[in-house]
Amino acid sequence: MGVAVRSVRVARGVGVLIVAVTMLVLPATAGAQPSATGGASAARWATSHDGPQPYAGVSVSWDVPIRMSDGTVLRANVYRPADKSGRATSQRHPVVVNMTPYTKLITAVGTAVTQHPVLGPFLTQLVDGISQIAAPIRDIADVSQLTNTLRDGGARTFLVDEDLVRSGYTQVVVDVRGTGFSQGRWDVFQSREQADTVEVIDWAAKQRFSNGKVGMSGVSYSAINQIQAANKNPAALKAIFPVEPGGDLIRDIVAPGGALGVGFLPMWLTLVNSTKMVPNVASMLDGTFDWTWLADRISDPFTFYPELFAALLTPDIPSVPPQLDELLTTNSEPRTSWLDHAERITTPTFIYGGWFDLFTNSEVRMYNKIPLAPGRKQLIMGDGYHLTIGGGQQGRAGTPPRLDVLQKAWFDKWLKGIDNGIDRYGPVNLKQVGDAWMTAQQFPRAGMTRQRLYLDDRRSGTAPHAVRDGSLTTAPTGSRGRLTISPGVLTLCSRDSAQQTAGATALFPWCAEDARISERNALTFTSAPVRTTRSVSGYANVRVNAVMDATDGYWTATLNDVAPDGTSKVISSGQVVASLRNYERSRSQFASNGDVTDPFYTLTLDSRERVRPGRPVAIDIGLLPTEALIKAGHRLRVDVFAMNLPRGLPLRPLLNESQLKPQHIQLDPRRPSFLNLPVSQAIG
Numbered sequence: 001m002g003v004a005v006r007s008v009r010v011a012r013g014v015g016v017l018i019v020a021v022t023m024l025v026l027p028a029t030a031g032a033q034p035s036a037t038g039g040a041s042a043a044r045w046a047t048s049h050d051g052p053q054p055y056a057g058v059s060v061s062w063d064v065p066i067r068m069s070d071g072t073v074l075r076a077n078v079y080r081p082a083d084k085s086g087r088a089t090s091q092r093h094p095v096v097v098n099m100t101p102y103t104k105l106i107t108a109v110g111t112a113v114t115q116h117p118v119l120g121p122f123l124t125q126l127v128d129g130i131s132q133i134a135a136p137i138r139d140i141a142d143v144s145q146l147t148n149t150l151r152d153g154g155a156r157t158f159l160v161d162e163d164l165v166r167s168g169y170t171q172v173v174v175d176v177r178g179t180g181f182s183q184g185r186w187d188v189f190q191s192r193e194q195a196d197t198v199e200v201i202d203w204a205a206k207q208r209f210s211n212g213k214v215g216m217s218g219v220s221y222s223a224i225n226q227i228q229a230a231n232k233n234p235a236a237l238k239a240i241f242p243v244e245p246g247g248d249l250i251r252d253i254v255a256p257g258g259a260l261g262v263g264f265l266p267m268w269l270t271l272v273n274s275t276k277m278v279p280n281v282a283s284m285l286d287g288t289f290d291w292t293w294l295a296d297r298i299s300d301p302f303t304f305y306p307e308l309f310a311a312l313l314t315p316d317i318p319s320v321p322p323q324l325d326e327l328l329t330t331n332s333e334p335r336t337s338w339l340d341h342a343e344r345i346t347t348p349t350f351i352y353g354g355w356f357d358l359f360t361n362s363e364v365r366m367y368n369k370i371p372l373a374p375g376r377k378q379l380i381m382g383d384g385y386h387l388t389i390g391g392g393q394q395g396r397a398g399t400p401p402r403l404d405v406l407q408k409a410w411f412d413k414w415l416k417g418i419d420n421g422i423d424r425y426g427p428v429n430l431k432q433v434g435d436a437w438m439t440a441q442q443f444p445r446a447g448m449t450r451q452r453l454y455l456d457d458r459r460s461g462t463a464p465h466a467v468r469d470g471s472l473t474t475a476p477t478g479s480r481g482r483l484t485i486s487p488g489v490l491t492l493c494s495r496d497s498a499q500q501t502a503g504a505t506a507l508f509p510w511c512a513e514d515a516r517i518s519e520r521n522a523l524t525f526t527s528a529p530v531r532t533t534r535s536v537s538g539y540a541n542v543r544v545n546a547v548m549d550a551t552d553g554y555w556t557a558t559l560n561d562v563a564p565d566g567t568s569k570v571i572s573s574g575q576v577v578a579s580l581r582n583y584e585r586s587r588s589q590f591a592s593n594g595d596v597t598d599p600f601y602t603l604t605l606d607s608r609e610r611v612r613p614g615r616p617v618a619i620d621i622g623l624l625p626t627e628a629l630i631k632a633g634h635r636l637r638v639d640v641f642a643m644n645l646p647r648g649l650p651l652r653p654l655l656n657e658s659q660l661k662p663q664h665i666q667l668d669p670r671r672p673s674f675l676n677l678p679v680s681q682a683i684g
Contacts, residue, residue: 035398036380036429036437041421042401045409048420053166055081059088060108063181063280066174066203068196073292075181075280076174076200077104079165080209092211094238094415095170095204098160098218099197099225103180103275104173111160114150124151142509144391153402154390157243157352158219164408168416170209171217174200176225178300179276183292185300186276189224189249190337197229205236212236213415217407219243219389220358227366230349231341239414241407243352244386247340247362250603254327256361257621258580258603259554259648260311263500264358269304277301317605317653328605342369348414348423350378352403355433355571356499356506358386360624364443367428374427374441378410381443381627383431385503398436400429432535433571434561435629443627444538448678450591453527455544455638455665455673457481460526462562462635466519472527472638472675474683479667482547486662487554487643488521495570496558496647515560515568515639522639523665525675526562529633530683536628538678539589539598540572542621542638545671547664551610552657553578556644557621559675560637561630568637572626577650579657581619582607595676596620610657616666636683638675640665 038045059082066074080088100107113119128151149155160171177196178186187193205212214236216226223242230240246252253261277297283289310324326332340362349370353363367379380400384391390403400406409422428440456470456477463469468483491497494515498506506512515522542557556575560568576599583599591597599622611617630636642663650658665673 036400036439037398038401038425041425042405045401045405045420045422048167048412049163049405049408053163054168055089055166056084057082057086058162058165059086063283066200068177068199070192072177072184073182073290074174074177074196074200075104076172077108078209079160079162079171079173081165081168081170088209091168092209093168093170094213094215094411095172095207095210096164096215096217096411097200097204098171098173098216098222099176099200100173100218101176101179101186101221101272101276103278104175105180105278106275107159107173110155110158111162114155114159115162139509142507148391149387149389152390152392152394153404154243154388154393156404157217157241157389157407158222161404161407163404164411167408169411172200172204178296178303179272181280181290181293183290183296185296186272186303188304188334189228190333194225194228194232194337197225198232198234201229201234201237213238215239215241215411215415217241220245220386224249227340227342227345230347231344233344233346237347239348239411241350241410243389243403244354244357244359245340245351245363245366246359247342247366249338250327250335251601252359252361255603255651256648257575257601258577258654259575259644259650261500261647262649263497263646264502265308267501269308273302273305311651314652315656320605320653325605328603330602330604330606340366340369342366343371345370346372348372348376348410350406350410352380352382352390354382354384354386355431355624355626356383356385356495358499358502364625367443375423378426378428379443380426380429381431383433385498385506387503388506400437430627433626433628434569434631444625444678445535445627448535448537448680449682450593450595450597451677451679451682452595453636453675453677453683455525455667455675457483457667460524462526462566463519463524463568463637465516466522466524468523470523470525472525472636476669476672477667478669480669481667483523483665483667484662485521485523485640485642485664487660488641489643489645490518490521491556491641491644492646494518496556496573496644500647513567513569515558515570516566518641519568519639521643522641524637524639526637527635527683529564529635530630531632532681533632534630534683535680536571536626536630536678537680539625540623540678541595541597541599541676542574542623542640542674543595543676544619544621544640544673545616545666545668546578546619547614547616547666548578548611549613549661549663550657550659551579551613552650552654553611553661553663554643554648554650554658555619555621555663556641556647557623558639559623559626559677560639561628562635562637564633571628572623573647574621574623575644575648576601576619576621577654578611578617578619579608579654581617582609583620591676596622597676597678598622616668616671618671636677
C-alpha cells in the first residue's frame with residue numbers, strides 16, 4: 001500500500017486516472033508480495049510475533065473436561081493470556097484449537113522446555129552447536145535436517161506458541177478420543193472423531209474466555225482434522241493453519257499406489273498406541289483417576305494393528321478379513337471419512353507442505369480444490385520432509401518467514417481483523433528443488449508445455465552402475481528390445497525411503513540426495529544434457545509397456561536431476577501395483593494428446609485386474625507433483641524399479657501372486673514407453 005500511496009501523490013492528471021482505474025480492475029492478488037520473503041510486511045509480522053506483547057504471562061488450566069454428545073469426556077489443556085503473576089486475564093480473546101493424538105502431555109513438556117526463558121535459549125544454542133560440530137561430516141550425516149526445525153520456529157506449530165498466547169489468544173490443546181487422557185476408543189479420523197472436533201469448536205466459542213471466534217492449528221494429524229473440521233464449516237471457525245495435512249489417507253500413506261506403507265504405518269501406530277496408554281499420574285495421586293479411561297484402553301489397546309497384520313499376513317484374496325476388505329472398498333466408512341472434501345471449505349486456509357512430505361499427494365490438490373480466492377487461501381511447498389517442519393527458513397536470504405510468524409499473522413488477519421497484508425502474500429510460494437524459493441499465482445505454474453520423452457535401450461554412458469543404462473530421447477525408439485528388472489532392497493537407501501520414514505534416513509545425504517546406490521536395482525533412462533535452464537512444474541507420468549512373468553507385480557519410477565558430476569537427485573516419484581493399475585478417468589488429469597498425466601488410482605478389490613503372464617500391458621506410474629529447476633548442463637533421468645521398500649510393499653495376497661518374479665519393459669514402436677513431463681521449454 002505504501003508504494004500505491006506514493007504513486008498517487010506523484011501522479012498528476014491522466015496518471016491519477018490510470019492509477020485509480022488500475023486499482024479498481026486488478027484482482028485482489030495484484031497487491032501480492034513480490035517474493036516468498038514477504039517483503040516489508042514480513043518484518044512487521046516478525047515484530048508482531050517476537051516483540052513485546054500485551055500480556056506478560058501464560059495461565060494453564062490442566063485436563064479440563066469437555067463432554068461430547070455421546071457422553072465421552074475429552075481432556076484439554078487451556079493456555080490463556082495472564083499477567084506477570086500468572087493470573088489469567090478476564091478479557092475475551094479468539095481461541096486456537098489443536099486436536100492431538102500424541103497426548104497433550106508431550107505438547108506441555110515440549111512447550112515448557114523449548115519456550116522456557118532459560119532452557120529455550122540454551123536449547124537453541126545447543127542445537128546450533130550440534131549443527132556446527134556436525135558440519136564437517138555433513139556429507140555423511142546431516143543432523144541439520146532435524147535441528148533446523150527446532151531453531152526455525154516450525155516446532156512451535158506442533159506445540160503451544162506462548163508468544164501467540166501472550167499476544168491475546170487462548171490456545172486449547174485436546175487429546176482426541178481414545179488417546180492421551182481422553183476417554184473412548186481411538187477413531188482414527190473417522191466420523192465420530194470428526195464430530196468431536198466440531199463439538200470442541202462449539203465448546204471453545206462459548207467459553208467465558210472466548211470472543212466467539214475460533215482458529216485451528218497443528219501439524220500432521222492435527223492438520224488433517226483441521227481440514228476435516230473446515231469442510232463442515234462450523235460457524236465459529238474463522239481460520240485454519242494446517243501444517244503438512246493429508247487429504248486422502250489411503251493414497252497418501254496407507255496404500256500409495258496400492259502398496260502398504262510399511263515404512264511409516266507400523267512406526268506411527270506403535271507411537272500412538274503406546275502413548276495413549278500413559279495414565280494421568282496426577283489423578284492417581286489425588287484420587288480422581290478416570291476408571292472409564294482405563295476400561296476404554298483395555299477394550300482397544302492395539303487400534304488398527306489387526307488391519308496392519310492382515311495386510312501383511314493374509315495369503316490370498318478369498319481370505320481377506322472384513323476389517324481389511326473395508327479399506328479396499330470404495331464407499332466404506334474409513335475410505336469416505338479419510339477424504340478431505342476440500343471443495344466444501346469456506347474457511348480461510350493456509351496450507352504448508354513439502355515436495356518430500358508424507359502428504360505431498362494431497363497438499364496441492366487440497367489447495368486447488370478449496371473454492372476461495374487466492375489470498376483467502378495460501379500455499380507454501382518446501383523441499384523438506386515430514387519431520388523437518390519449516391527448517392531452513394531463518395537467517396537465509398530469499399526464504400519465507402518462519403512458520404510461527406506466518407501463523408500469527410494469519411490468525412491476526414482472520415480472527416482479529418488486523419489488515420497486516422498476509423492476504424496479499426503469495427498466494428503460492430514454492431521451493432524449487434535444486435534452486436531457490438519463488439512466488440507464483442498458482443500450481444502448477446502457468447506456461448508449462450507437455451512433452452513426451454521416450455524410454456530407449458541405447459546406452460547413455462551416464463549410469464554404468466545401474467542394472468541397465470538406457471537413454472531418454474525426444475523421439476520414439478525403433479527398438480523392440482526387452483529390459484528386465486528384478487525386485488531388490490537397495491531402495492532402503494533412497495529419497496523415497498527418507499520420505500516414507502518422515503525424514504529419518506534423510507540424515508544420510510548419500511542416500512536421500514543421490515540415487516546412485518538405489519539405482520543398482522534400477523533400469524535407468526537418461527537424457528542428453530539440457531542446453532538451457534528450464535523448470536518442471538506439475539504432475540508427470542511414466543507409461544511402461546510392461547510384461548510380467550506372474551499375474552501381478554510392482555512398478556516404481558522416479559524422475560531425477562542428474563548433475564554433471566553424476567549426482568542423481570530424485571525430484572519426484574510414484575508407484576503402482578500392477579493389478580491395481582486402473583484409475584478413475586473423471587478424477588484423473590490428461591494432456592491434450594490424451595496421455596494421462598495424473599492417474600487417480602481406484603485402489604479397490606473390485607477394480608483389481610490381474611495381469612496375463614507374458615502379455616504386454618500398459619501401466620501408468622503417476623509421479624507426485626513437483627517444482628524443480630533443471631540447470632543447463634544437467635540431464636533428466638527416469639529410474640524404474642520392481643520394488644520400493646520401505647515406501648511400499650504389496651499387500652500379502654498381491655505379493656504372493658507376484659512371486660517376486662522379474663518384470664520387463666517391452667520396447668515396441670507401436671506401444672511406446674515414455675515420460676510425459678510438464679516443462680517450461682521443450683527439451684530439444
